[in-house]
Amino acid sequence: MRALIQRVSRAKVTVDGTTTGEIGPGLLVFLGVGKEDNEAICRQLASRIARLRIWDDEAGKMNRSLLDTGGAALVVSQFTLYADTRHGLRPSFSDACEPNRARELYERFVTELRYLGVPVQTGSFGARMEVELVNSGPVTIMLEEV
Numbered sequence: 001m002r003a004l005i006q007r008v009s010r011a012k013v014t015v016d017g018t019t020t021g022e023i024g025p026g027l028l029v030f031l032g033v034g035k036e037d038n039e040a041i042c043r044q045l046a047s048r049i050a051r052l053r054i055w056d057d058e059a060g061k062m063n064r065s066l067l068d069t070g071g072a073a074l075v076v077s078q079f080t081l082y083a084d085t086r087h088g089l090r091p092s093f094s095d096a097c098e099p100n101r102a103r104e105l106y107e108r109f110v111t112e113l114r115y116l117g118v119p120v121q122t123g124s125f126g127a128r129m130e131v132e133l134v135n136s137g138p139v140t141i142m143l144e145e146v
Helices: 039-051 099-115
Strands: 002-015 018-023 026-032 062-064 072-077 120-122 130-144
Touching (some): 002 039, 018 072
Parallel strands (some): 072 120
Antiparallel strands (some): 002 018
């Protein structure tokens, strides 16, 4: 499972002009599900993201987590995180999970974040979405659980 996370002051996702998810301060999480992923990996990655210390403490050191700050998460499915561009100019997505199973694991990931106490908004799985964000920092981190 791969997650590209961005610390944001706000983020919003729309589908066909309708807002499906919107947050203030927190994390925008682009989530890609791979063929080998499972529920345990969802749990591990959700825990890691909720506890990742990427907000400044009183001394200006990155030492506070999403849970510490009370921020929210906007989770957007993104199978293109599994793009393989090593050969040619057209990406291959052969390592991405098939859509039905990917949807199950995406929803499980969202459930795991909520279980940890993170307020979560989402995009619309499998839809063409428009994502707006204000990256705070900027802080952008790629995470992978295997």
